[in-house]
Amino acid sequence: MRTKPSFHLTQTDLFELEAESAPPYTVSAPIYDHMMREVDYPSWAKYILMLMKLAGKETRRSKIKDTKLCELACGTGNISLIMSKLGYDVTGIDSSKQMLEVAQTKLSRTRRRNACFINHDMVTYSSKETFDTAVCVYDSINYISDANALAQFFRNVYASLKPGGVFVFDASLESNSLSDASLFTQRGRHKGIHYQRRSLYDPKTKIHTTYVRVQRKDELFEETHREYVYKLDTIRGLCGKAGFNEKFVAGDFTMLEANNESQRVHFVLVKPNHD
Numbered sequence: 001m002r003t004k005p006s007f008h009l010t011q012t013d014l015f016e017l018e019a020e021s022a023p024p025y026t027v028s029a030p031i032y033d034h035m036m037r038e039v040d041y042p043s044w045a046k047y048i049l050m051l052m053k054l055a056g057k058e059t060r061r062s063k064i065k066d067t068k069l070c071e072l073a074c075g076t077g078n079i080s081l082i083m084s085k086l087g088y089d090v091t092g093i094d095s096s097k098q099m100l101e102v103a104q105t106k107l108s109r110t111r112r113r114n115a116c117f118i119n120h121d122m123v124t125y126s127s128k129e130t131f132d133t134a135v136c137v138y139d140s141i142n143y144i145s146d147a148n149a150l151a152q153f154f155r156n157v158y159a160s161l162k163p164g165g166v167f168v169f170d171a172s173l174e175s176n177s178l179s180d181a182s183l184f185t186q187r188g189r190h191k192g193i194h195y196q197r198r199s200l201y202d203p204k205t206k207i208h209t210t211y212v213r214v215q216r217k218d219e220l221f222e223e224t225h226r227e228y229v230y231k232l233d234t235i236r237g238l239c240g241k242a243g244f245n246e247k248f249v250a251g252d253f254t255m256l257e258a259n260n261e262s263q264r265v266h267f268v269l270v271k272p273n274h275d
C-alpha cells in the first residue's frame with residue numbers, strides 16, 4: 001500500500017494521539033480508493049493484458065467471453081472490475097471482507113453478472129473450478145510473511161489453473177523500498193474520515209512497514225501493514241519449484257527484462273500443458 005507522498009492538510013498529527021489497533025484493510029477499506037487515487041488502474045490493466053498476450057493468451061474482447069480469470073488479493077476490485085467490463089468471467093479473492101464490501105458495492109452499480117468476490121486467504125485458497133488466468137498485483141505477494149507460505153501460495157495458484165494457464169503477478173523489490181517515493185508520510189480526508197500514513201523500511205529485517213491512522217468521529221485506529229521484501233531470485237526459484245514455466249519477468253512497467261535494480265517486477269508464468 002504505497003503511493004507517492006502528498007502533504008495538503010493542516011490538522012492534528014494523528015501519530016501524536018493514542019490509537020486503538022485494527023487489522024490491515026479493515027478501517028482503511030472505505031478510504032482505500034481515495035488513498036490510491038493517483039494509481040492509474042486502467043493503464044495497469046492494459047499492461048497486464050499485454051503480458052498475458054505475451055504468454056500466448058488471447059486478449060481481444062471478441063475472444064475472451066467465458067474466459068475465467070481469478071484475481072488474488074483483489075482488494076476493492078479495481079482490476080477485477082476492469083477485467084469484467086472487458087468480458088472476463090472474474091473471481092476476486094481477498095482476505096479483507098471490508099475491502100470486498102467496497103468491491104461488491106462498485107460491482108452492484110455496474111449490474112454486470114460476470115464477477116464475484118470471495119473472502120479467503122489467498123495462501124490457502126483452492127477451488128474445484130480452474131481458471132485460464134490468474135492475476136495478483138500491487139504489492140500483494142509482499143504481504144506473505146515467509147518463503148514457506150509464498151511457496152504454498154504458488155503451488156495453490158498452479159493447482160487452480162488449467163493446463164496452459166497463465167499467472168501474472170507483481171512484486172515490489174528492495175530498490176522500491178529504498179527509494180524516496182516509498183518512504184512517505186501522507187495525510188488526507190475523505191467522506192469525513194481523516195487519515196495519516198507513515199512508511200518505513202528496515203533493510204536488516206527486509207520489512208517495509210506502513211502505519212495507517214484512521215480517525216472516524218471520535219475514534220482513532222491504527223493499522224500496521226507489513227510488507228516482506230523478497231529477492232528476485234527467491235521468487236523465481238519458488239515459482240519454478242511450484243511447476244511453472246517462466247515466460248518473462250518485466251521490470252518497472254516496461255517490456256524489458258527485470259533485474260535486481262528494478263523497483264517493481266511483473267512475473268509472467270505459464271502452467272505447462274503436461275502435469
Ligand SMILES: C[S@@+](CC[C@H](N)C(=O)[O-])C[C@H]1O[C@@H](n2cnc3c(N)ncnc32)[C@H](O)[C@@H]1O
Nearest residue numbers: 001025073074075094095096121122137138143
Ligand atoms: C495493496 S492492496 C492491493 C489491492 C488490489 N490488488 C489493488 O491493486 O488495489 C493488498 C491487498 O492484499 C490483500 N491481502 C493481503 N494478504 C492477503 C492474503 N493472505 N490473502 C488474501 N488477500 C490478502 C489485502 O486485504 C489487500 O486488499
